[in-house]
Amino acid sequence: MALMKIYTHPDPVLREKCTEIDQFDDELTTLVSNMVETMYASDGIGLAAPQVGVARRLIVLDVSSSEDRGRKVLALVNPEITMQEGELEWDEGCLSLPDINGIVTRAEKIRVDAKNLEGEELTLEAEGLLAVALQHEIDHLNGVLFTDHLSPLKRKLVLREYKKLQEESEPS
Numbered sequence: 075m076a077l078m079k080i081y082t083h084p085d086p087v088l089r090e091k092c093t094e095i096d097q098f099d100d101e102l103t104t105l106v107s108n109m110v111e112t113m114y115a116s117d118g119i120g121l122a123a124p125q126v127g128v129a130r131r132l133i134v135l136d137v138s139s140s141e142d143r144g145r146k147v148l149a150l151v152n153p154e155i156t157m158q159e160g161e162l163e164w165d166e167g168c169l170s171l172p173d174i175n176g177i178v179t180r181a182e183k184i185r186v187d188a189k190n191l192e193g194e195e196l197t198l199e200a201e202g203l204l205a206v207a208l209q210h211e212i213d214h215l216n217g218v219l220f221t222d223h224l225s226p227l228k229r230k231l232v233l234r235e236y237k238k239l240q241e242e243s244e245p246s
């Protein structure tokens with residue numbers, strides 16, 4: 075396993091519409107292992123393939139509390155939201171937009187169709203944090219970042235803050 079580089083905004087790979095996966099081979103398994111390791115190393119609860127520079131429809135998630143981490147990892151190929159209901163607000167962050175966050179309105183409950191690493195179809199229902207994380211990661215596969223869901227004013231403020239923090243962290 076190997077840690078992968080996490081691409082951050084405004085890298086263009088984060089804006090790509092990712093392509094479907096139709097090869098369920100060792101390469102996919104290795105990519106998933108590396109993404110899972112990268113997610114844990116960054117203390118993330120989810121990671122989408124474009125965030126590691128791969129514009130394919132693949133996400134990994136683990137929203138469990140710290141003592142369960144590593145035991146309930148989900149890897150979903152070509153995930154698609156097929157049902158959503160209700161509404162909730164969540165204070166979201168993103169490994170591709172380090173150090174900023176913002177409150178996003180999401181569906182409270184969703185159903186997702188996807189494939190597992192063997193190419194078998196599966197359906198899962200989620201609510202609360204898992205539903206939010208799934209919506210956030212699936213957005214990445216369509217080139218959407220959480221900041222796109224904020225009001226124009228809020229987005230401007232958050233992105234200005236982000237730019238400032240990025241400039242401060244880069245040696246000039």
Ligand code: ZN
Nearest residue numbers: 167168169170
């Ligand atoms: Zn994200």
